[in-house]
Amino acid sequence: MDFQLNEEHRMVQKMVRDFIDKEVKPTVREWDRKQEMAPFILPRMAELGILGINIPVRYGGQGFDYISLGLVCEELEAGDSPLRVVMSVHMGLNSMALLQWGTEEQKQKFLTPQAKGEKYACFGLTEPGAGSDVAGMKGTAKRVGDEYVLNGEKMWISLASKAHHALVVLRTNPDAADPHDGLSAFIVELDRKGVTTGDIHGKLGMRAGSTGFIAMQDVHIPVENRLGEEGEGFKIAMSCLDNGRYTVAAGATGLIRASLDASVKYSHERKAFNREIGQFQLVQQKIAYMVQQYEAARLLYLRAGWMKNEGERNTRETSLAKWYATDASFDAAAEAIQVHGAYGYSDEYDVERYLRNSKGGVIYEGTSEIHQLMQAGYALGYRKDADLRCELPAYDAEYWHAEK
Amino acid sequence: LKIAVFVKQVPDSAAKIAVESGVVNWGDAPLVINPWDEYAVEAALQLAEKHGGEVAAFSLGPESAKEALKHALAMGAASATLINDPALAAADAGASARVFAAAINKLGGVDLAVFGKQAIDSDTGLAPAMTARVLGWPSLTLVANVAALDAGAKTIKVERGIEEGRQIVEGKLPAVISIIKDFGEPRYPSFMGIRKASKAEIATWTLGDLGIPAPESKVSWPEIIAPPKREVTNEMITGANADEIAAKLADKIIGEGVL
Numbered sequence: 019m020d021f022q023l024n025e026e027h028r029m030v031q032k033m034v035r036d037f038i039d040k041e042v043k044p045t046v047r048e049w050d051r052k053q054e055m056a057p058f059i060l061p062r063m064a065e066l067g068i069l070g071i072n073i074p075v076r077y078g079g080q081g082f083d084y085i086s087l088g089l090v091c092e093e094l095e096a097g098d099s100p101l102r103v104v105m106s107v108h109m110g111l112n113s114m115a116l117l118q119w120g121t122e123e124q125k126q127k128f129l130t131p132q133a134k135g136e137k138y139a140c141f142g143l144t145e146p147g148a149g150s151d152v153a154g155m156k157g158t159a160k161r162v163g164d165e166y167v168l169n170g171e172k173m174w175i176s177l178a179s180k181a182h183h184a185l186v187v188l189r190t191n192p193d194a195a196d197p198h199d200g201l202s203a204f205i206v207e208l209d210r211k212g213v214t215t216g217d218i219h220g221k222l223g224m225r226a227g228s229t230g231f232i233a234m235q236d237v238h239i240p241v242e243n244r245l246g247e248e249g250e251g252f253k254i255a256m257s258c259l260d261n262g263r264y265t266v267a268a269g270a271t272g273l274i275r276a277s278l279d280a281s282v283k284y285s286h287e288r289k290a291f292n293r294e295i296g297q298f299q300l301v302q303q304k305i306a307y308m309v310q311q312y313e314a315a316r317l318l319y320l321r322a323g324w325m326k327n328e329g330e331r332n333t334r335e336t337s338l339a340k341w342y343a344t345d346a347s348f349d350a351a352a353e354a355i356q357v358h359g360a361y362g363y364s365d366e367y368d369v370e371r372y373l374r375n376s377k378g379g380v381i382y383e384g385t386s387e388i389h390q391l392m393q394a395g396y397a398l399g400y401r402k403d404a405d406l407r408c409e410l411p412a413y414d415a416e417y418w419h420a421e422k
Numbered sequence: 423l424k425i426a427v428f429v430k431q432v433p434d435s436a437a438k439i440a441v442e443s444g445v446v447n448w449g450d451a452p453l454v455i456n457p458w459d460e461y462a463v464e465a466a467l468q469l470a471e472k473h474g475g476e477v478a479a480f481s482l483g484p485e486s487a488k489e490a491l492k493h494a495l496a497m498g499a500a501s502a503t504l505i506n507d508p509a510l511a512a513a514d515a516g517a518s519a520r521v522f523a524a525a526i527n528k529l530g531g532v533d534l535a536v537f538g539k540q541a542i543d544s545d546t547g548l549a550p551a552m553t554a555r556v557l558g559w560p561s562l563t564l565v566a567n568v569a570a571l572d573a574g575a576k577t578i579k580v581e582r583g584i585e586e587g588r589q590i591v592e593g594k595l596p597a598v599i600s601i602i603k604d605f606g607e608p609r610y611p612s613f614m615g616i617r618k619a620s621k622a623e624i625a626t627w628t629l630g631d632l633g634i635p636a637p638e639s640k641v642s643w644p645e646i647i648a649p650p651k652r653e654v655t656n657e658m659i660t661g662a663n664a665d666e667i668a669a670k671l672a673d674k675i676i677g678e679g680v681l
């Protein structure tokens with residue numbers, strides 16, 4: 019067993035950390051207050067190649083492995099959560115699904131510009147009335163000749179107003195005996211007639227991120243835009259979540275680290291009763307828990323990343339990593355505020371933003387409650403992962419690096 | 423244009439430096455490329471991009487200094503060479519300059535040797551000028567901008583950042599230049615560069631390869647001590663208005679003998 023990151027991993031980590039420290043951190047507070055996404059974020063992430071980090075070079079990506087994706091997400095969220103969200107939707111939920119399920123033509127047409135950062139991508143599963151109950155969705159796609167006609171609304175969609183492409187799941191067969199089998203997945207260019215998008219404001223956290231809705235009214239798309247077979251939508255959506263949740267787990271790990279680092283720094287600076295507060299045992303206990311949470315969360319997501327590299331099914335491990343890391347990031351941020359006292363309650367310090375941003379991760383991409391049901395299901399033997407028609411390809415450095 | 427850029431591996435600037443039993447210790451802080459040398463690599467790459475040519479990176483140090491070279495490769499340098507010899511373990515700036523000059527001669531055909539303005543560990547800033555002296559080349563230090571460079575006519579015009587402002591200096595190539603921050607932010611390593619660097623074979627040259635005897639160091643470190651701790655006290659100066667506060671502050675400064 020080798021716990022060592024390789025040289026590439028360490029250099030990727032440092033490069034993204036430098037980008038965050040130099041360009042992102044100085045602007046975070048300003049854009050959080052404005053409740054807008056800083057306009058430079060997406061183009062800069064594209065320019066630096068972050069938006070294609072783990073996609074093979076032949077499809078416009080940078081050819082790094084899945085562990086690198088996790089490390090990038092950890093670094094991004096240690097700086098600012100909305101940047102990690104970009105990777106969750108653009109890469110985890112969309113681009114990796116195209117890599118896994120897409121035809122060669124779909125990879126050339128949609129994945130390549132996404133990996134190059136020329137197009138941004140998002141993912142539409144949740145509806146105003148259907149979140150955890152995926153099969154309860156109302157949006158429909160009706161086959162008419164060589165086209166599908168899409169109708170419905172997707173809600174709480176990250177990058178809804180910024181993305182060029184969305185991967186949406188809609189109902190194609192309302193009569194399916196099992197409603198899960200009546201869903202299909204589609205790639206929708208968001209400049210098509212009948213599509214409207216917008217942002218939601220007034221969120222607790224992720225204020226410098228773009229979260230919105232995609233409304234589709236009689237949107238015509240060609241059959242070639244269907245991802246996978248008709249009726250495969252639920253399986254595709256769940257496989258997307260295996261990848262999206264991985265990025266959320268890695269990001270939440272970064273958020274725990276940020277809470278820990280801020281708490282350690284403040285514990286050395288702040289004095290009470292003529293001692294730095296780090297010398298008080300109850301402050302030490304909070305820091306000890308943060309260390310424990312960070313190390314455990316990191317090992318859990320790196321194991322999931324390693325399994326992806328090996329081509330092993332990792333639904334259980336990714337779910338566990340996501341559940342643990344997001345819950346722990348919320349706890350760590352709350353305790354970081356406590357360490358900071360009244361200053362932590364103000365946005366003069368970063369920790370209150372960490373708490374607000376952490377809560378989203380506990381809800382999206384499977385609430386903690388869903389993950390608890392999953393883990394219990396695996397342990398009790400009620401839940402087993404069936405093989406998929408298309409599995410996420412194992413990382414093969416030679417294939418990933420080759421131009422053609 | 424053939425450019426040689428020299429980088430050094432140093433403790434991270436955020437490291438807490440301590441002296442324990444006469445030995446400098448920086449705890450578990452990582453070793454990084456000297457921040458000033460990142461500007462040098464950036465300058466070298468920009469000049470190569472603008473005028474055509476290649477950048478060869480060198481570092482004098484132990485095996486671990488390969489990390490600094492890999493950073494330079496990931497930024498875009500075409501090749502990297504470590505200069506490592508047990509006889510150079512305690513090389514001072516003068517000895518290092520002789521080694522750098524020998525490396526430049528061995529590489530051959532170098533038009534420009536580029537350095538950061540100083541290293542953040544030893545902080546002397548002597549290596550660029552001393553290397554120029556050994557080579558007999560012009561020394562253009564503290565360069566903020568290369569205003570003109572004519573590879574054909576072998577001329578260079580630079581703006582030096584000095585206390586009084588900017589000074590424009592012209593010289594002949596080949597030359598040694600040292601770079602300051604004003605040159606522009608160093609680029610991040612690209613992902614493709616990172617992959618190239620991680621796969622790169624870094625050659626190691628010894629004094630034997632350079633064909634020079636071990637240069638003598640004139641400077642030695644007979645004793646290393648931590649500077650005495652400075653006791654700092656804070657005092658808030660208050661008053662009814664700005665004038666009163668300023669007057670009190672002025673009295674304090676004069677009273678303490680600061681001015």
